[in-house]
Each structure stands twice: as structure tokens, then as C-alpha cells.
Amino acid sequence: MTDEEREAxxxxxxxxxxxxxxxxxxxxxxxxxxxxxxxPDPSSQNYAAEGEARFFAQAFPWLLDDAFKAFALYGPLKDIAKQIWPDTTRVNLFYDQVFAKEPGAGTPTPWHQDLPFLPLDGEQILRIWVPLDRVTAESGAVHYLKGSHRWGVVYHPIGFKDIPEITSAYVDSPYTDQPDFEADYDKYEWLIGEVEPGDAVLHHPKTVHGSRGNTTNNFRRAVTVVYTGDKAAWNPHPANMFKNKDLTGHVEMPDLEPGGSIECDLFPRVWPEITVPAGVA
Known part of the structure; x- marks a missing residue:
């Protein structure tokens, strides 16, 4: 990373x-x-309506395919996290996720922050969004509300599809209702993540973001990975992502000490102690 990118x-x-x-x-x-x-694995999601082009998502693909495991645990992204947190003593994988909007997939990604979905607390949480296709505003580039991570507020999580398996998971959220960012879009300053393969987009877990649909004839595919540093702590609040069985029903939430480290088999350390097994690229 350059100094300018880190400052941004x-x-x-x-x-x-x-x-x-x-x-x-x-x-x-x-x-x-x-x-x-x-x-697709049975645990995948399609956030589009029946009969429409898919808005596909898959959580924890590293548990399903060795390519995702190689990328998340042994690939270059953890080095970006180390540059964001130069003083951390460790970097852990929290989870990875695939998002794919097929050509013509008009379903938007609702405005949200990541933190209210995560059973985590602390500032050392980072999502890295890696495009696998050229991404434009028309194909569904993610919009990031500049500076919203500094507002000192965490908003109620938003279900990506209006079905009971998703919406019921977030009823008991301890966080505040979020404003209508769509209605007030022009009042804010946004970073629109138009990117090429080889680029990456970073965002803080409290940054408000979302995206429009894909109105092009091209795919908009991305792999994202969430890492944590040593100042992140376990916070299993009553409306976290593991309550959403549509998203994480194939994964059992670990029994960790609230306020303690997240390190366990599901959230392995990727730096500095992990070694690459023989035969893994």
C-alpha cells in the first residue's frame, strides 16, 4: 500500500x-x-426474486473448496491487513464470502455496515473486496459513504432478502435504526468502487456501503475476506450473523469467551504462526 492509500x-x-x-x-x-x-452449495444464497438474474452469495467458501482456503489463509491479502495494523501481533481469518451479480441482476445490495452482523467488537476488523471482473457503476460497483466509520454509531443490521429466515435473525439487534440513505444519497460524499481485476477495495466495518444492480451484460463477481487483528474481541450479541441460518446454517458458532480472542479452528491465525502445507499453492 502507498501512504496515500493508507491515509484514504x-x-x-x-x-x-x-x-x-x-x-x-x-x-x-x-x-x-x-x-x-x-x-452451488446448498448453503449458498440468492438474494434476487424468483425468475430474476441471480444475486449469488456464499459464506465460508474456504470450508468448501481448497482454492478459497489457499487464498484466504495463505494468499497475499493478509499482508494488506498487516499494513493496516502495523502494530498487531497476529492476524486471524474471520470469514470469506463470494458475491456474484449475474448479467442483468437488478437486485441492489442494501445500505448497511458490516459490524452489526459480526459477533465482534473493536477497530481491528477489515474486509478486503477483490473483483474478478471489471466493475463499473453500471455493473454494481460498491458505494462507500466517506467518513461514516467515524460517526460513532452502529446501525441495526439489514436483511438482504425479505424472508423470515433472514429478517427474524436481526429482530433483537441492540443497535439503532439506520436513516434512509437511499432517500438522502445526494447529501453525502461517496467513494464508488469502480475497479479492475488486480485491484482491491478495503473498508472499515462501520463504513456504510451498498450497491446498485448490475444493468450490464457482464458478470460482477468478487471474493471478499474479513481479517481481524489482536485488538478485535468476541462479542456474540443476540442478532449476529450466526443467528441467520440462511447464511451460516452450515457452520456452528464456536463457544468463545465474550471479550476474549476469536482464535479457534473456525477463525484460524494466518500470521505469523501458520505454515503452508505441502502441495498448497
Whole structure:
């Protein structure tokens, strides 16, 4: 990362890193996502309405396919996290996720923050969004509300689809209702993440973000990875992502000490102690 990119992340709560990933990794992950889309796991989601082009999502793909495991645990993204938190003594994988908007997928991603979904607390939480296709405003680039990570507020999580399995999970959220960012869109300053394969977008867990639908004839595919530093702590509040069985029903929430470390088999350390098994690229 450059000093300017790091400063942008700290100031705006999101930053685009240009040309930071080897194209070989991008191609490797594009093949993995193609496999996943062709043969989706039963735990995947489709946030689009019946009969519409898919807005596909899959949580914890690293548990399903060794390519995702290689990317999240042994790939180059953890080095970005280390640069964001130069004083951390460790970096852990929290989870990874695939998002794919098929050509013509008009379903938007609702405005939200990541933190209220996560059973985590602390500032050392980072999502890295890696595009596998050229992403434009028309194909569903993510919009990040600049500076919203500094507002000192966490908003009630928003279900990505209005079905009971999702909406009931967040009823008991301890957080405040969020304003209508769509209605007031023009009042704010946004970073629109138009990116190319090889780029990456970082955002803070309190940064408000969302995206429009994909109105093009091209895919908008991305792999995201969430890492934590040593100042992140376990916070199993009553409306976290593990309550949403549509999203995490295939994964059991670990029994960890509130306020303590998240390190466990599900959230492994990726730096500094992990070693690459023989045969893993």
C-alpha cells in the first residue's frame, strides 16, 4: 500500500488499491467462483426474486473448496491487513464470502455496515473486496459513504432478502435504526468502487456501503475476506450473523469467551504462526 492509500482508508473508511494483486491469483479465484456458481452449495444464497438474474452469495467458501482456503489463509491479502495494523501481533481469518451479480441482476445490495452482523467488537476488523471482473457503476460497483466509520454509531443490521429466515435473525439487534440513505444519497460524499481485476477495495466495518444492480451484460463477481487483528474481541450479541441460518446454517458458532480472542479452528491465525502445507499453492 502507498501512504496515500493508507491515509484514504483512515480518513474515508474505504480505499481502492490499484494493481495490488498478482493476476495469477485473480485467475485462480475466478476459476473457483465459476465452479461454485455452476455447482452451488446448498448453503449458498440468492438474494434476487424468483425468475430474476441471480444475486449469488456464499459464506465460508474456504470450508468448501481448497482454492478459497489457499487464498484466504495463505494468499497475499493478509499482508494488506498487516499494513493496516502495523502494530498487531497476529492476524486471524474471520470469514470469506463470494458475491456474484449475474448479467442483468437488478437486485441492489442494501445500505448497511458490516459490524452489526459480526459477533465482534473493536477497530481491528477489515474486509478486503477483490473483483474478478471489471466493475463499473453500471455493473454494481460498491458505494462507500466517506467518513461514516467515524460517526460513532452502529446501525441495526439489514436483511438482504425479505424472508423470515433472514429478517427474524436481526429482530433483537441492540443497535439503532439506520436513516434512509437511499432517500438522502445526494447529501453525502461517496467513494464508488469502480475497479479492475488486480485491484482491491478495503473498508472499515462501520463504513456504510451498498450497491446498485448490475444493468450490464457482464458478470460482477468478487471474493471478499474479513481479517481481524489482536485488538478485535468476541462479542456474540443476540442478532449476529450466526443467528441467520440462511447464511451460516452450515457452520456452528464456536463457544468463545465474550471479550476474549476469536482464535479457534473456525477463525484460524494466518500470521505469523501458520505454515503452508505441502502441495498448497
Amino acid at each position: 482508508y483512515e480518513r474515508d473508511g474505504a480505499a481502492v488499491l490499484k494493481g495490488i494483486l498478482p493476476i495469477e491469483w485473480v485467475e485462480y479465484m475466478r476459476e473457483a467462483v465459476t465452479r461454485l456458481l455452476a455447482h
